[in-house]
Amino acid sequence: MLNWPEKVKAHNFDKQPVVEGTLMGIKGQYLMLDTGVLNIRKFGGYEVEIKVAA
Structure with missing residues (x-):
């Protein structure tokens, strides 16, 4: 990562x-x-759908 966020939003x-x-x-x-x-790790049991856009 080149940029680190100043404040992390989870x-x-x-x-x-x-x-x-x-x-x-x-x-x-x-x-x-x-x-x-x-x-x-927090959401290990969840079903997740990921969409990729070019």
């Missing part, structure tokens, strides 16, 4: 079922999006 599927953003990087168990961070 996404939560329980509160916000749709998360959109551009994948900026992966660090450990976290997907770093331009809109915030998604903790993959």
Whole structure:
């Protein structure tokens, strides 16, 4: 990752079922999006649909 966010906003599927953003990087168990961070281990039992746009 070239840019680190000043303040991290964690996404939560329980509160916000749709998360959109551009994948900026992966660090450990976290997907770093331009809109915030998604903790993959926290949502291990969830069914997720990912759409990729070119």
